[in-house]
Amino acid sequence: MTSFESDRRGAWRAALACMVTLAVAMGLGRFAFTPMLPIMLHEGKLDLQAGGLLASLNYLGYFVGAVTCASLRVKATTMVRSGLIATAALLIGMGLLHGFSIWGVLRTAAGVMSAWVFVFASGWGARRLAETNSPMLGGVIFTGPGVGIATTGLLGGVVGRWGSDAAWIGFGIVALALIAVIWRVFDDGAKAVPASVGMSAAPRSAAATQAARGDAGWLIALYGIAGFGYIITATFLPVIARQALPGSPWPDLFWPLFGLAVIVGALIGARAPTHWDNRLLMAIAYALQAAGVVLSVVWPTIVGFALGSLLLGLPFTVITLFAVREARRLRGNSAAGLIGYATASYGVGQILGPLFAAPLAQRTGSFGVPLLVAAAALGLGSVMFAWVWSKSRASGRMAAV
Template identity: 50%
Template sequence: MSNFTSVKSATSETSNPTNASKVSLTSLTASPELPSAAMHKQAWRVALSGTLTLAVAMGIGRFAFTPLLPMMLHDGIVDLNTGGWLATANYVGYFVGALLCVILRGNPTYFIKSGLVATILLTLGMGLTYAPDVRLLMLMLMLLRTLSGITSSVVFVFASGWCLQRLAQLRLPALGGIIYCGPGVGILLTGLPASTMVAHEWSAASGWLLFAALAALLSASVWRTFSTSSSISAPAASNAHQLEPRQVKRQSIQLVLVYGVGGFGYIITATFLPVIARLALPNSHWPDLLWPLFGVGISIGALLATKIPARCDNRLLLAICYVMQALGVMMGVAYPTVFGFALGCILLGLPFTAITLFAMREARRLYADHARALMGWLTAVYGLGQIIGPPLATYMVKRTGTFTASLSVAAVTLLIGAALFGMMYNKTRTLRPDLREASH
């Protein structure tokens, strides 16, 4: 955690004018002389490009596996246990990629564009990979999912940092929430076709190939936004608080640890939702629509998050989001009906990327334009929580025959996280007035 206090070493790309990692812009220039209409147009272009970038890296690179898992089970490619390990491999990659983001140096747009290309190729590989030996096939698939996780994490951190900073330069930081509609958009764009593919008995390989083509199309649409046609050094920015360094370090560590709780809390449902719903609702077509509904909830939640005033304390907002997700996780257990699962998807999805937005906004509150190292740690520990979920779920399913126990553990974990965020918020409220104001 020493990176929290070593801002210079973690963010040399923004402080060294000769470094190759100066913020690259497209045909957009951050000129204060730009008319307001032009700045709005540029800001929307950045926000929408960030949305589609995360749709590729997260919605396809990470989460396309979820709607395709029932098809892979049907094709006999995996069973529930090996499917869980494939999911875990992706989350391990996500964790590794987040750690890499703490130390990576270079032009952010280079990593974003390279990650988009890698996502296309890795998704394509999932559809083309074949081996006569089952063990060899599993090793190859696990390698692909691990690399996909690394790529998703790197793109997420660099795209988030670049887009949020660019929007701040264009004086429209409130559009940052739109970026985090991306995972929901990607989930929707993969979930709806997947339900159609199931109905028409497509193979899982065909699904992977279709999603690779979709990733290529979306990547092409944002490519120019991340092209290096001009570059400027990031403007100097001071931290938006009056906290002492030791207070910043303590709050950063607390934020990272409690944020990681959320990674474990949601991931079992997000990984096995179609499987869980099919077990509870056999011979029903509704389970195929639950995953797209989850994506709709994510996108709506991200948009609603942009309407929340910036003065609201991020930790209080995170506590509320964790409670919502805990309720969403338990809905399928308490009410294993179409309505129960649908409401659970909405409650789980609405705060999904809002949680990310509030956490990244809190990182920028603490470190301003030097927050990328903290963003990397946040993403890494969140990924660590995700690694634990799938193998725990498959282990408990083997012991009990249902997902009830693992989902209950996940919900309780989220409630504990909510309580901890609430305590962090309450402690800030007891500080002297100047520090209390600085915390917002």
Template identity: 55%
Template sequence: MSEPPRTTPIAMSHSVPRSYTPSVAAQPSPARVAIACMVVLAVALGVGRFAFTPLLPLMLHGGALDLRGGGWLASANYAGYFVGALTCAALRIEPGRVVRAGLAATVVLTCAMGLVDAFWVWAAIRFAAGAVSAWTFVFASQWGLARLARRGAHAWGGLIYTGPGIGIVVTGLFAGLLARYGAAAGWIGFGVLCAVFAVPIWRTFADDGAARASSAKAGAAPAASGSADAHVPSEPRARAQGAWLVLLYGLPGFGYIITATFLPVIARHALPGSAWPDLFWPMFGAALIPGALLAARVPPAWDNRSLLAACYLLQAAGIALGIVFPNVAGFALGSILIGFPFTAITLFAMREARRLKGERAAGLMGYATAAYGLGQIVGPLVAAPLAARVGSFSPALWLAAGLLVAGAVGLAVLAIWSTGAAREKQSR
């Protein structure tokens, strides 16, 4: 009675690989997928990119670096992130392999910052760390979202994007504990911490070509399953919508980075002698954790572009609060409003890329991430000279808020236009 019915001759064919059924059954659970990707983003972004923020004061205090040099190191990292994201489409490697290589590289590069004492070597390391973090982010997103889509476990996607927030909070607190030992010890400590986090999830990203091949038999179904829009656009229309997504996704990169880079300076000027300015960055990181979790609970049928527009408006409001109310309440609430939708923006943008490109979304994800990285490079380059000229960061911050509002309007128009076009196509 336990023998399965033999419905077709192919069911007993020896042409089916023996590893086929066990490979599919052995796929990690949605929870394991989401937690593994969360840890990857905490390591690659929370440490690989953002550990520099809490360690910079220690480097300045120890005399190893001046403020101008710190700015160049930050720019080197942003430039590396941009180049890494831009080259994602050219990488023809299994996502799991890229993720594992990214974890190992992050450990090595982070430790290396504490083992050398030469500015241009630091600059090269920070550039490489930026590229590695972009590759790891894009391919971890593709790997995780694809597996969650196959299981119909869309709600777990939010857990993935809490990783950067967790990394920011951990590095902020850990840097305080290491302050007495200096910046070099901090970098090495962060590298060891990355290794400790990477070991338990290492095997999760083992190659699973058989499972990928089996899911491909469903044709376009895997791509559609991760879609927040039942009407997948035609290829020409997908290209046009993808181009607009890339352009509009660059705006929050410009918007948030000005605040994230100069908030301590602005807050210290507004609140002299207060301990609060050092807490606004951890507030930012902590706020994005519930933001990502709540974003994942949004029904999949809701339009990603409309959700992105709402997130842009939240960040614009957070920036404006710090300008209009330059006090503890204004900066604190502003940091929360900027941080809350930070990774939700990433989640919705990556979902939209999968809606447009399905299993081939890594290229579009990379171009969108490159646009975001370009916004991060341009933001400080515009803000610093403008602030020096007028004696205030307010004009640059208003510019950032205005571009976020413009991006929200653009996304809303794009959503209305594409939805109307899809309905018109259906009615024919």
């Protein structure tokens, strides 16, 4: 086998392993709750407000995990392996243990694990792909959440027939099976990646440094809007669809459709040339998600929910991909801190979404107002990213004169 073939095989192995990792940590560990919520509501184990609080506790855990990543001094492979095992255990615990308090602890811990695994696995994968000159495979990594979401959506309706306890345990067993497949890829004995591999920040003038700081501030602030804008639909989609389409078999299919759209969007987004401006790309992605959220309100039919799920899912991980690219453009290989702050901002948005939506929906009997507020937030984020991009272009033209 030639060196090129070996590198190519290693790149695919790393990308697929990271894809499965994110499928377990994000798709199962975080988002299995979405298809499980209507089942637990039907069983009387939760009401809508309690379900929203559990969701927010999970997102609070994600926030805590994001802000603590920079302080962890653990090998990436060790963190990924331990986080994956913990995720599987927490899923099984949801089925074996009962009571709102213990569920709150489990969902919070699952959020922490998902953030740690996401940051360390995506960072490890990005360096492996850089080492093998295969950055375009980054899209494969970011299909992971979509794979996990589609899996939970398709399996949730099946295993849910035996009750939520069996479904949670089943998800944990699926997670363990997937972990076993990729376990050896995250081997501490793998070839080390030099710190110099990847993108390095070019020397900057004082004015350029000030502009980069301003861009970093906008990235942190506006990335949080994405967390708030998508999370209401992502948390309550099956519940919303069941309210609008009572007795229809379709509501349980919109969540896996969302996951499939995430996969397609990640593969397409990764092919966007690196010289395209990340801020403009994020403005477009935000606008697509805003349109998807609005569709579920103004067109609450099978077609409307299907199109809305597609428009919400296509840019889901693409937004993260472009945000990471933007952070690396601004900070090079020292981007971890900026990515952590941006992820924390995103986490705050996710925490606020269910806390805002669930009580209002329970009082009014409709998610219409919370969804329109979420769509307006995404629209604002789109406009602001477009403005920052336009302002940057204008400054660049003035500097060139």
